[in-house]
Structure formats: structure tokens, C-alpha cells
Amino acid sequence: MDIKILGSGCAxxxxxxxxxxxxxxxxGIDATITKVEDIMEIMKSGVMATPALVVxxxxxxxxxxxxxxxxxxxxxx
Amino acid sequence: xxxxxxIKIALGIAIWFTLYHYLQPLTDLFINNILGLQxxxxxxxxxxxxxxEVPKVLMLLILIIFFVGIIRSYFTPEKTRxxxxxxxxxxxNVMAALLGIVTPFCSCSAIPLFLGFVEAGVPLGVTFSFLxxxxxxxxxAVILLFGLFGWxxxxxxxxxxxxxxxxxxxxxxxxKLEKYVEExxxxxxxxxxxxxxERLSFGxxxxxxxxxxxxxxxxxxxxIVIGIAVGAAAHGYVPEKFMAQLMGQSTWYSVPLSILxxxxxxxxxxGIIPIVSVLIEKxxxxxxxxxxxxxxxxxxLPEMIILKKVLKLPLILAFVGxxxxxxxxxxxxxxxxx
Numbered sequence: 001m002d003i004k005i006l007g008s009g010c011a012x013x014x015x016x017x018x019x020x021x022x023x024x025x026x027x028g029i030d031a032t033i034t035k036v037e038d039i040m041e042i043m044k045s046g047v048m049a050t051p052a053l054v055v056x057x058x059x060x061x062x063x064x065x066x067x068x069x070x071x072x073x074x075x076x077x
Numbered sequence: 078x079x080x081x082x083x084i085k086i087a088l089g090i091a092i093w094f095t096l097y098h099y100l101q102p103l104t105d106l107f108i109n110n111i112l113g114l115q116x117x118x119x120x121x122x123x124x125x126x127x128x129x130e131v132p133k134v135l136m137l138l139i140l141i142i143f144f145v146g147i148i149r150s151y152f153t154p155e156k157t158r159x160x161x162x163x164x165x166x167x168x169x170n171v172m173a174a175l176l177g178i179v180t181p182f183c184s185c186s187a188i189p190l191f192l193g194f195v196e197a198g199v200p201l202g203v204t205f206s207f208l209x210x211x212x213x214x215x216x217x218a219v220i221l222l223f224g225l226f227g228w229x230x231x232x233x234x235x236x237x238x239x240x241x242x243x244x245x246x247x248x249x250x251x252x253k254l255e256k257y258v259e260e261x262x263x264x265x266x267x268x269x270x271x272x273x274x275e276r277l278s279f280g281x282x283x284x285x286x287x288x289x290x291x292x293x294x295x296x297x298x299x300x301i302v303i304g305i306a307v308g309a310a311a312h313g314y315v316p317e318k319f320m321a322q323l324m325g326q327s328t329w330y331s332v333p334l335s336i337l338x339x340x341x342x343x344x345x346x347x348g349i350i351p352i353v354s355v356l357i358e359k360x361x362x363x364x365x366x367x368x369x370x371x372x373x374x375x376x377x378l379p380e381m382i383i384l385k386k387v388l389k390l391p392l393i394l395a396f397v398g399x400x401x402x403x404x405x406x407x408x409x410x411x412x413x414x415x
Contacts, residue, residue, distance in 0.1 A: 006386050010182070039188055039189065042189055043192050043193070043265055046193075048158065048192075048194075049153070049154045049181065052342075060224075063153065063181060065288065
């Protein structure tokens with residue numbers, strides 16, 4: 001699984017990255033997590049509100065920090 | 078429907094109103110009977126003010142931010158963009174300023190938002206109306222003004238903020254400053270054309286209300302306590318009319334001066350309110366105090382630096398200049414009326 005966290009380095013983006021890493025580790029999900037900070041890259045995925053969680057090229061969550069449960073649900077679906 | 082969550086909220090609201098209603102008698106009970114302090118003494122009354130105001134303002138914040146959080150979940154940047162596409166200039170400015178109030182916004186996503194708007198063909202001036210209204214008219218500022226100075230001041234703040242955002246955006250559009258946007262912005266094309274709208278359940282929206290409360294109140298409560306304490310302390314200890322002489326009505330330059338001081342200062346709404354409350358308390362006219370507040374939270378240096386990535390200097394200067402001018406006119410107007 002290819003997970004990308006889009007966000008230019010604000011507090012919310014860091015929270016989302018941390019949460020996602022925790023969820024992936026706790027549930028033993030096989031995934032690579034990359035943080036995308038480049039604004040051009042972020043715009044390419046059509047996201048207007050950061051942070052965003054992108055899994056295998058699909059924008060699943062944008063503009064908010066979800067709960068750990070929700071991240072787990074989204075990733076294990 | 079999520080009954081458990083709804084019942085919890087109903088219960089919470091009932092408790093909230095009961096507490097809020099009895100806040101004054103509870104404060105008096107605490108001060109007079111439990112602490113047994115002598116009524117009318119200067120520092121007794123300072124303490125009473127503090128013990129009453131802090132919970133009052135915090136409670137207002139919690140209640141309103143919770144509901145604003147839920148309401149905001151219905152307004153995404155995507156929907157706002159769609160609403161603004163192809164709108165004629167003036168109507169577009171009015172709508173953008175209004176949507177700026179309800180659309181979730183933080184200055185860290187100012188760039189993606191700006192790019193997204195421009196890419197969709199939202200006119201530059203309309204985009205600016207949004208970018209001016211969004212940070213300036215925020216719920217924390219409005220609630221604090223309401224809690225400390227009453228609904229009239231809060232309403233004046235919202236209205237004048239809207240007018241400044243609408244007119245400034247309109248002027249920027251009229252000046253045709255598009256050439257001062259970095260060229261690459263117009264070449265940008267997102268690959269993700271389909272607009273996938275996230276579908277949220279009502280339960281999730283309620284959760285967003287809780288998240289908003291935790292996040293915002295968690296961030297600003299300390300400022301509020303300090304702010305009200307400073308206000309309470311200044312109540313009797315800073316020489317009366319000291320500020321008034323400095324920024325008073327008689328001196329015409331007080332409004333531009335307070336804006337000049339305000340622009341480079343950067344603070345969130347919660348941090349600035351205590352200063353404003355001291356200013357008003359000490360006889361600074363309302364217009365000057367509001368102008369100062371708008372300059373601090375509406376025009377911020379960090380946001381300019383972020384915007385520098387997509388805008389050339391002349392456009393940034395025009396933006397700051399026009400908004401500062403708008404704030405100045407509002408300041409003069411209120412000093413004149415009140």
C-alpha cells in the first residue's frame with residue numbers, strides 16, 4: 001500500500017502523519033508512508049485543503065484530521 | 078441517526094444553559110460566602126470579575142465553536158469554489174466574503190486554496206475577497222467581542238469586516254492585477270479532475286464539532302485567561318486616560334498609527350482581545366481599537382510570506398495597501414459616529 005500525507009508542514013499535517021504512522025504500525029499494515037510537502041505535488045492531486053490522506057493515488061481524507069479509528073477503517077477496508 | 082450522540086448533546090446543552098444562567102450567583106456565593114471576602118474592596122471586585130468572566134467566555138467559546146464546527150463540515154473549499162465559478166464581479170465578491178466566514182480555513186492552506194480557485198477560473202478579485210474575509214472574521218474573534226463588549230460590537234465587527242473584504246476584493250479585481258500572479262500558477266492543471274466529495278454521516282459531523290472545540294479551545298484558553306486577568310488588573314491600576322492621551326479621539330493620526338503598529342504584529346484573535354479590552358477600558362475610541370484588531374489578525378506577515386510563493390510583490394503590496402486603507406476608513410468612521 002502506498003500512503004501519502006499531503007501538507008505543507010502545519011501542525012495539523014504533522015498530527016495526521018503521526019496518527020497514520022501509529023495506525024499502520026499497530027495493525028501491521030504493509031505500507032510505505034511518504035510526506036508530500038511540495039506545493040506543486042499537492043496541487044496535482046487536486047487537494048485544496050490540507051492535510052490530506054492519499055492511498056494508492058486516491059484522496060481519501062482532506063482538510064481535516066480524522067480519528068485514529070477512522071484512519072484504521074479507511075486503511076483496512 | 079445517531080441517537081446516543083444526540084442525547085449526549087441535548088444533555089450537554091441543558092447543563093450548559095443551567096450553568097450559564099447561574100454563573101453570577103455562583104460567583105457571588107464563592108466570593109462572599111466561601112472565600113468570605115469583603116464586598117466592594119478593590120481586589121475583591123477584581124477577583125469577582127475574573128472568576129465570572131473566565132468561565133463565561135470559555136463556555137461561550139465551547140458552545141459556539143462546537144456548532145460552528147458542525148456547520149463548517151457542510152462547507153468544503155470544493156463546494157465554495159464551485160459556487161464562485163463564473164460569478165460576475167460584484168456578486169462574486171459578496172458571495173466570496175460570506176463564504177469566507179463559514180468555509181474552514183487556516184493560513185497554512187492559503188496557497189492550495191488560492192491555486193485551486195485560480196485554476197477553476199474564479200476571478201482574482203473574488204479570490205481575494207475570500208482570502209481577506211476568512212482569517213479576519215473568525216468565530217473566536219466574534220465570540221470574544223460578544224462576550225466582553227456585547228452583541229453590538231460583535232455585529233459591527235462582522236459587518237465592517239465583510240464590507241472591507243468585499244470592497245477590497247472588488248478594487249483588486251478592478252485594477253486588473255492578474256499579471257502579478259506568478260506565471261506558473263496559470264499553467265497548473267490538476268490530474269484529479271473528478272470531484273470526489275467526501276460523504277460524511279451526521280455522527281462524523283458531530284465528531285468534527287468536538288474536534289474543533291478540542292483544537293481551538295485547547296489552543297486559546299491560556300490567552301483568554303491571561304487576557305481577562307490583564308483586563309481586570311488594568312481596570313484600576315493603569316492610570317486612567319493614559320492610553321486615551323496616546324491613542325485618543327483628539328489625535329487624528331491614532332487610527333493610521335494603530336494600523337501601522339498592527340500589521341507587523343501577528344497574533345491569533347484570542348491573543349489580541351486582551352489588548353483591545355485594555356485599550357477600550359482606558360478610553361481609546363472603539364474605531365481605533367477595532368482598526369488595530371483588524372490590522373493584527375487580518376493582515377499578517379507570515380501569510381504574506383506564504384503568499385509570496387504565488388504572488389509577485391506589487392500584488393502583495395496592493396493587497397496590504399487596499400485592506401489597510403479599508404480598515405482605516407472604518408476606524409475613522411466609527412470614531413466619528415461614536
